Amino acid sequence: MKRLLFTFVAIVIVLGLLEVTSRLILNQVYNRKFDSSLIVDNKYFTSSGLKENATGYVWGKLFHTDEFGCRKSPVTYAPKKKKWLFIGDSVTEGVGVEDSSTFAALVAKHVDSMNIMNYSLIGYGDGDYLNVMKTLLAAPDTTVNRVTIFFCLNDVYGMPKSTLPPVISRQNILGRINGLLQDRYATYKLIKLLVYQNTDRYFRFDAHLYSADGLFFKRSMIYLMQCSDVCNIRGVKMDVVMLPYRSQLNNPDNGVHNPQNMVKEFCLKNGISFYDPIDFCSKDNNPQKLYLLADEIHFSEEGHKTIARYILSH
Numbered sequence: 001m002k003r004l005l006f007t008f009v010a011i012v013i014v015l016g017l018l019e020v021t022s023r024l025i026l027n028q029v030y031n032r033k034f035d036s037s038l039i040v041d042n043k044y045f046t047s048s049g050l051k052e053n054a055t056g057y058v059w060g061k062l063f064h065t066d067e068f069g070c071r072k073s074p075v076t077y078a079p080k081k082k083k084w085l086f087i088g089d090s091v092t093e094g095v096g097v098e099d100s101s102t103f104a105a106l107v108a109k110h111v112d113s114m115n116i117m118n119y120s121l122i123g124y125g126d127g128d129y130l131n132v133m134k135t136l137l138a139a140p141d142t143t144v145n146r147v148t149i150f151f152c153l154n155d156v157y158g159m160p161k162s163t164l165p166p167v168i169s170r171q172n173i174l175g176r177i178n179g180l181l182q183d184r185y186a187t188y189k190l191i192k193l194l195v196y197q198n199t200d201r202y203f204r205f206d207a208h209l210y211s212a213d214g215l216f217f218k219r220s221m222i223y224l225m226q227c228s229d230v231c232n233i234r235g236v237k238m239d240v241v242m243l244p245y246r247s248q249l250n251n252p253d254n255g256v257h258n259p260q261n262m263v264k265e266f267c268l269k270n271g272i273s274f275y276d277p278i279d280f281c282s283k284d285n286n287p288q289k290l291y292l293l294a295d296e297i298h299f300s301e302e303g304h305k306t307i308a309r310y311i312l313s314h
Contacts, residue, residue: 018187031059035056037054038051038063040069044132044135049132050121051065053067059095061095063099071094071118072099073100073105081115082144084117084145084148085144090297094299096300097301101301102118107311107312124155125154126219126220126224127223129155130230133227137230137231137236145237147237147239148239148241151241153245154297156209157209196294203296207255210258212262221266224266224272238272239275240272240273241275241311242276244276244277246291248278249281249288250282256278275310277306280309280313
């Protein structure tokens with residue numbers, strides 16, 4: 001009995017140490033907490049936006065906004081210069097990296113002719129982009145010279161995303177149990193991240209929404225067309241950069257380019273400039289390092305540098 005009790009206590013101590021260690025590791029490399037005090041509801045019609053001159057923590061990194069409600073840039077705003085708006089979701093917002101490490105901030109350091117304004121926000125989709133543009137380009141004396149939409153594959157979900165990943169994985173019993181374990185036990189979550197960090201399941205799910213007769217794709221392209229119309233009315237140049245998923249880099253599967261090709265075809269037919277960085281990013285010696293740990297979408301500091309180089313070269 002003493003041996004059994006000793007063994008039991010030893011197992012409990014080891015598991016406890018593993019849990020504490022896992023929490024410390026996750027806090028450093030996979031912190032997904034977002035300071036909700038940074039958000040203003042219905043700032044752009046029905047879409048939320050960032051609060052002006054605010055400070056908080058997003059995914060473990062200190063996060064600042066400027067007087068316009070953009071993620072703060074290390075480059076000082078110049079009132080006499082025109083504006084180049086960057087509009088996207090959490091990828092363009094730059095979650096998981098410092099203010100000065102986002103590709104928007106890096107581009108701003110090299111573009112002296114315009115103010116780079118990063119109006120991106122975590123959770124944004126195609127409808128949000130339209131709301132932001134309709135608000136910012138409403139004034140007839142706008143100083144905006146250019147708008148770039150940084151489109152991600154999951155933008156076709158639209159604004160209501162409650163029935164799509166990552167929520168969809170928790171709709172059945174096993175999914176709920178998995179979600180509960182990930183929420184409660186850091187050791188389980190860390191092991192799962194390490195085991196599945198190279199999976200392409202998110203890409204495959206999102207890619208299947210790209211079909212010519214698919215409702216998600218059709219609606220998303222309508223939003224893009226409406227964004228283009230808003231810019232055309234104001235004489236503002238608009239272009240689209242479609243950011244790649246990790247699974248799309250250095251992948252010989254012909255289906256990898258399909259979502260980009262579909263959006264490209266639509267843009268070209270409708271006079272919208274389109275850019276696809278897949279091949280540019282794939283040339284990196286280790287494309288996987290361009291993304292955060294076990295992340296299919298969000299760029300690491302190296303990834304932001306690569307996207308910044310791509311933008312500056314085009």
